[in-house]
Amino acid sequence: MxxxxxxxxxxxxxxxxxxxxxxxxxxxxxxxxxxxxxxxxxxxxxxxxxxxxxxxxxxxxxxxxxxxxxxxxxxxxxxxxxKEQKIQIxxxxxxxxxxxxxxxxxxxxxxxxxGTNTSLFYGGFGAAYGYGYGFGNWYGMYSPNFYNTxxxxxxxxxxxxxxxxxxxxxxxxxxxxxxxxxxxxxxxxxxxxxxxxxxxxxxxxxxxx
CATH class of the missing domain: 3.40.50 (Rossmann fold)
Incomplete structure (x- = not known):
């Protein structure tokens, strides 16, 4: 925490x-x-x-x-x-x-x-290129590569x-x-x-x- x-x-x-x-x-x-x-x-x-x-x-x-x-x-x-009268007020x-x-x-x-290309962070690219062999790799196998223009x-x-x-x-x-x-x-x-x-x-x- x-x-x-x-x-x-x-x-x-x-x-x-x-x-x-x-x-x-x-x-x-x-x-x-x-x-x-x-x-x-x-x-x-x-x-x-x-x-x-x-x-x-x-x-x-x-x-x-x-x-x-x-x-x-x-x-x-x-x-x-x-202006003088206002200042005096x-x-x-x-x-x-x-x-x-x-x-x-x-x-x-x-x-x-x-634009952003998030495909590098999902799928089996290994720890050196993405999030490693955690949830990111697992999620990448079930999702397309994402790219925002x-x-x-x-x-x-x-x-x-x-x-x-x-x-x-x-x-x-x-x-x-x-x-x-x-x-x-x-x-x-x-x-x-x-x-x-x-x-x-x-x-x-x-x-x-």
């Missing part, structure tokens, strides 16, 4: 592997996120669809108590306010940081998936930009673009983006690991 357990762990790891990766990033060389010590951060999803906006902001805000969704503060009621609410996320673009990507599959790539602003200094201190593919669940994709961004921020030294 102890030998089987690592195998299941590997399967779980592969099944949970992310489809999101970092494309590029930049941070203010004079400022780190650790130095700012944020206590209350506004999360802003810059999307036109209100449902997607709320899903995105709620997902991020659920990860840490210092994150607060933006729709109670930035909505149709204050849409016509100036946030300062009056004691926000010291802002995280924004926006969809930069979508792209189509075509990938070739090669290769094929092309198309997926949509989503490029998302994440920015981190310091309201105390009134400037951008970190920005990065991520690439996500095979998106089936918005909430899970947002979580993957956040995990990827945090990993990159730790890597470039903006925050401690």
């Amino acid at each position: 102890k030998k089987i357990a690592p195998l299941f762990a590997l399967i779980l790891l592969l099944s949970c592997s992310t489809n999101t990766s970092i494309v590029n990033s930049w941070r203010d060389p004079e400022t780190t996120i650790s130095q700012n010590k944020f206590e209350k951060v506004l999360v802003v999803a810059l999307v036109k669809d209100e449902t997607t906006r709320r899903i995105t902001e709620n997902r991020i805000a659920s990860g840490n108590k210092i994150f607060k969704v933006s729709y109670p503060y930035l909505n149709d009621k204050n849409l016509n306010l100036t 946030l300062k009056n609410e004691n926000f010291d940081g802002v995280v924004t996320m926006r969809l930069v673009s979508t792209e189509k990507e075509t990938q070739y998936v090669p 290769g094929y092309y599959k198309e997926s949509t790539i989503y490029l998302v930009e994440t920015n981190i602003f310091s309201l105390k200094q009134n400037k951008l201190i970190w920005t990065g673009t991520t690439k996500s593919s095979y998106v089936t669940d918005i909430g899970e994709t947002i979580s993957e983006i956040i995990r990827t961004v945090v990993k990159e921020i730790q890597k470039d030294g903006s925050i401690e690991k």
Whole structure:
């Protein structure tokens, strides 16, 4: 059983592997996120669809108590306010940081998936070529040789930009673009983006690991 357990762990790891990766990033060389010590951060999803906006902001805000969704503060009621007036609203609410996320673009990507030939693993090929003289050989005598032809599959790539602003200094201190593919669940994709961004921020030294 102890030998089987690592195998299941590997399967779980592969099944949970992310489809999101970092494309590029930049941070203010004079400022780190650790130095700012944020206590209350506004999360802003810059999307036109209100449902997607709320899903995105709620997902991020659920990860840490210092994150607060933006729709109670930035909505149709204050849409016509100036940039300075909006910033003042946030300062009056004691926000010291802002995280924004926006969809930069979508792209189509075509990938070739090669075929597989499983005939080598079934039938009497011996231990040097297949599974040996166990169940694999016995099964091979009663089954045809299997071969799956290769094929092309198309997926949509989503490029998302994440920015981190310091309201105390009134400037951008970190920005990065991520690439996500095979998106089936918005909430899970947002979580993957956040995990990827945090990993990159730790890597470039903006925050401690």
